[in-house]
Amino acid sequence: MTTEMRTTPAIRTITYRQALNETLRAELLRDENVFLIGEEIGVFEGSYKITAGLLAEFGPQRVVDAPIAEEGFVGAAIGAAMVGMRPVVEIMTINFSLIAIDQIVNHAAKMRSMYGGQVAVPMVIRMPGGGGQQLAATHSQNLEVWYAHIPGLKVVAPSTPADAKALLTAAIRDDDPVIFLENLSLYSAKGEVPDGEQVAEIGKAAIVRTGTDLSIVSYSRGTTTALEVARQLEAEGLSIEVVDLRSLRPLDRDTICASVRKTGHAVVFEDDWLSYGIGAEISATIGEGVFDFLDAPVRRVAAAEVPLPYAKSLELAALPSAAALSRVVREVLNVAPLDK
Amino acid sequence: MATNTRPRTADSVEQAEPQAAEPREQRGEPAGQLRSYYERMSLIRAFELRSSEMYARAKIGGYCHLNLGEEATVVGLMEALQARDYLFVGYRDHGYALMRGLSPERVMAELFGKTTGVSGGRGGSMHMYDTETRLFGGYGIVGGQIPPATGVALALTYRQKPGAEAEAVMCLLGDGTTNIGAFHESLNLAGLWNLPIVFVVVNNKLGMGTTVERSSAEPELHKRGASYRIPGVRVDGDDVIAVRDAARAALDQARTLRRPVLLEVMCYRLRGHSVVDPARYRSADDTAVAQKADPVPAFRATLIAAGVLDEAAADAIDAEADARVTAAVEFAEKSPDPSPDDLFAYVYATPVANAPSALPGDPVTDAL
Ligand SMILES: Cc1ncc(C[n+]2csc(CCOP(=O)(O)OP(=O)(O)O)c2C)c(N)n1
Ligand SMILES: [Mg+2]
Numbered sequence: 103m104t105t106e107m108r109t110t111p112a113i114r115t116i117t118y119r120q121a122l123n124e125t126l127r128a129e130l131l132r133d134e135n136v137f138l139i140g141e142e143i144g145v146f147e148g149s150y151k152i153t154a155g156l157l158a159e160f161g162p163q164r165v166v167d168a169p170i171a172e173e174g175f176v177g178a179a180i181g182a183a184m185v186g187m188r189p190v191v192e193i194m195t196i197n198f199s200l201i202a203i204d205q206i207v208n209h210a211a212k213m214r215s216m217y218g219g220q221v222a223v224p225m226v227i228r229m230p231g232g233g234g235q236q237l238a239a240t241h242s243q244n245l246e247v248w249y250a251h252i253p254g255l256k257v258v259a260p261s262t263p264a265d266a267k268a269l270l271t272a273a274i275r276d277d278d279p280v281i282f283l284e285n286l287s288l289y290s291a292k293g294e295v296p297d298g299e300q301v302a303e304i305g306k307a308a309i310v311r312t313g314t315d316l317s318i319v320s321y322s323r324g325t326t327t328a329l330e331v332a333r334q335l336e337a338e339g340l341s342i343e344v345v346d347l348r349s350l351r352p353l354d355r356d357t358i359c360a361s362v363r364k365t366g367h368a369v370v371f372e373d374d375w376l377s378y379g380i381g382a383e384i385s386a387t388i389g390e391g392v393f394d395f396l397d398a399p400v401r402r403v404a405a406a407e408v409p410l411p412y413a414k415s416l417e418l419a420a421l422p423s424a425a426a427l428s429r430v431v432r433e434v435l436n437v438a439p440l441d442k
Numbered sequence: 443m444a445t446n447t448r449p450r451t452a453d454s455v456e457q458a459e460p461q462a463a464e465p466r467e468q469r470g471e472p473a474g475q476l477r478s479y480y481e482r483m484s485l486i487r488a489f490e491l492r493s494s495e496m497y498a499r500a501k502i503g504g505y506c507h508l509n510l511g512e513e514a515t516v517v518g519l520m521e522a523l524q525a526r527d528y529l530f531v532g533y534r535d536h537g538y539a540l541m542r543g544l545s546p547e548r549v550m551a552e553l554f555g556k557t558t559g560v561s562g563g564r565g566g567s568m569h570m571y572d573t574e575t576r577l578f579g580g581y582g583i584v585g586g587q588i589p590p591a592t593g594v595a596l597a598l599t600y601r602q603k604p605g606a607e608a609e610a611v612m613c614l615l616g617d618g619t620t621n622i623g624a625f626h627e628s629l630n631l632a633g634l635w636n637l638p639i640v641f642v643v644v645n646n647k648l649g650m651g652t653t654v655e656r657s658s659a660e661p662e663l664h665k666r667g668a669s670y671r672i673p674g675v676r677v678d679g680d681d682v683i684a685v686r687d688a689a690r691a692a693l694d695q696a697r698t699l700r701r702p703v704l705l706e707v708m709c710y711r712l713r714g715h716s717v718v719d720p721a722r723y724r725s726a727d728d729t730a731v732a733q734k735a736d737p738v739p740a741f742r743a744t745l746i747a748a749g750v751l752d753e754a755a756a757d758a759i760d761a762e763a764d765a766r767v768t769a770a771v772e773f774a775e776k777s778p779d780p781s782p783d784d785l786f787a788y789v790y791a792t793p794v795a796n797a798p799s800a801l802p803g804d805p806v807t808d809a810l
Contacts, residue, residue: 141650141652142651142652145651145723146651146652149650167652167656167657169618169621169649169652169657169658170584170585170618170619170621170649170657171621171622171623173623174623197583198583198584201583201623235503235504236503236504236555237504237505237566238504238568238582239564239569240568240569240581240582241504241505241568241582376800376806377798401803401805402806403802403803404802406786406798406802407789407800409789411563411564411780412504412555412564412565412566412569413555413556413563413564413779413780414503414555415555415779415780415781415782416563416780416782416785418782419782419801420785420801420802422802422803423802426801426802426803429803
């Protein structure tokens with residue numbers, strides 16, 4: 103209710119899931135051109151319950167349950183966006199977006215420039231990625247770099263409930279196709295979220311923890327691990343800065359370089375595979391931008407390059423962990439390993 | 443709107459009668475065979491109930507989709523499929539793996555993620571594969587199995603002549619899966635190239651929480667082959683014999699005439715989409731209909747009524763199924779976890795220079 107007296111605190115602690123849900127609701131209320139479309143988002147209330155309650159409140163024209171036809175309904179959302187609707191698509195997980203990738207890469211990303219600036223495609227594609235839940239090779243991928251590689255797309259990856267809100271609001275109001283990456287392991291994470299309208303600036307990274315010895319650069323779930331490791335290392339007298347990319351395209355190279363210029367050391371922590379991954383781009387940026395300020399080579403902690411196996415023993419070995427990050431930070435700073 | 447006569451109600455889907463209206467006990471089936479079908483259905487039932495239990499006890503992880511309610515369909519289809527035929531399944535694949543002849547031990551071990559599992563513990567519930575029995579995979583991506591299944595059928599046309607002894611392909615998919623492009627592209631290819639393949643739509647009325655009527659503009663799914671001139675057949679999936687006979691006829695047509703068939707098998711999913719789905723979106727009425735149709739107790743009652751089994755014999759069969767599953771769980775428990783040393787096994791068939799073998803955080807080179 104908007105009419106009640108403002109007795110609620112200006113900041114609430116809510117989950118990432120709830121932040122997304124509330125933001126979708128607020129934008130549906132604000133702009134009648136906004137509609138949601140995706141598999142199981144209505145009656146089923148979302149595979150991960152992000153859209154819970156929205157069908158009941160807004161009806162089936164604003165919250166559209168689509169058949170299992172990713173290429174079809176993503177492409178249909180593009181068409182609706184071409185005439186000024188603002189579709190917010192949910193793809194159940196990033197893995198299934200591969201079926202729609204032609205529409206996203208060859209069409210949504212190209213139209214504005216290829217048709218000489220005459221058309222805009224104001225749409226959002228929300229989808230979670232991430233491994234670690236034993237969902238096996240086809241359901242555990244981090245394919246963000248596939249989209250981050252494409253000019254014409256914007257790609258954001260919030261790591262906190264507050265950013266989930268502010269970046270989703272910005273994405274919906276943006277006039278370009280925005281890939282909005284969620285993460286299965288973040289949905290239940292809690293954080294402080296300011297009430298009222300919050301609109302992030304897409305394309306900007308954030309220093310989420312300041313430090314002087316080394317910069318960990320990460321995004322999405324990785325940022326939460328980076329913060330955890332930074333806190334542990336603080337107890338040992340190491341001062342770690344954490345750069346949360348928030349936007350993978352465009353990439354805020356200045357913020358990354360400024361951080362490394364200050365600390366002289368950098369480790370990238372990423373959930374995708376090592377070769378040609380997000381970390382490769384960050385390392386290259388640091389190498390080109392602030393090489394002279396580096397006191398040690400940039401290192402990357404990324405997933406082992408295998409189709410992710412189901413068995414827990416193998417999954418744990420393949421995924422980047424806090425322990426691996428902590429070890430590599432020590433190596434870069436040349437401090438003794440913990441357990442040896 | 444133009445005249446649109448397509449039926450959109452649930453009734454229209456259910457109204458199609460099973461092909462054989464005769465009571466089951468009068469179909470001239472040998473008693474031993476009927477008994478064996480019941481044993482198989484009972485095994486699948488016991489296996490799936492135990493899988494659900496093991497999931498709740500965190501012995502099984504990830505996604506886990508059960509064949510509960512589909513036992514007659516699974517047994518009937520697999521009875522028709524010959525050892526020389528190829529089988530492609532979706533992710534609801536446990537029962538098919540069992541009926542293909544894989545031991546409950548190896549299937550359960552796969553669910554437990556053990557080296558002794560069907561896919562070495564690497565695939566899990568959704569990804570059972572066994573070269574020997576020509577189980578060519580469970581597939582976790584909706585529709586992912588349909589183009590490769592079509593491709594196996596294409597390969598068969600290079601290697602053998604049509605005929606009663608020829609090999610054929612059976613490709614299973616769910617009702618919801620008929621909406622994905624891969625289904626339509628593959629049916630067109632199969633129709634165009636005269637491929638020996640039977641596409642089986644296991645219509646359990648739901649894709650996750652979405653009914654057929656809410657997802658398919660032509661909800662009589664067997665008619666969806668019409669655009670590709672692929673004949674469609676619909677059969678009662680709660681009737682193991684009707685399913686077997688329909689599948690046999692379809693496979694025969696595929697082998698001997700090299701004509702694909704679209705077989706729609708009508709059944710029910712007894713529980714949620716996967717073990718973690720409480721299926722709250724389902725009305726009490728719909729749940730009651732599904733439970734009433736439950737093919738396992740129904741077949742048991744039929745066989746008892748026909749004098750094929752008595753209560754004691756049926757109980758003994760159920761107890762035996764349970765004991766086999768208990769043994770399977772014990773085997774899975776005792777089996778080894780895959781070693782992280784083998785993480786990179788099987789990534790490539792042909793060894794290649796510089797194939798990645800780094801663990802997270804390893805330096806990229808030791809050349810320094
Ligand atoms: C391309 C793709 N989109 C979405 C999903 C998620 N998903 C898994 S199963 C399923 C429903 C499929 O229903 P149906 O084909 O009827 O098979 P059933 O589960 O009933 O056996 C969905 C949407 C997926 N695995 N792959
Ligand atoms: Mg179904």
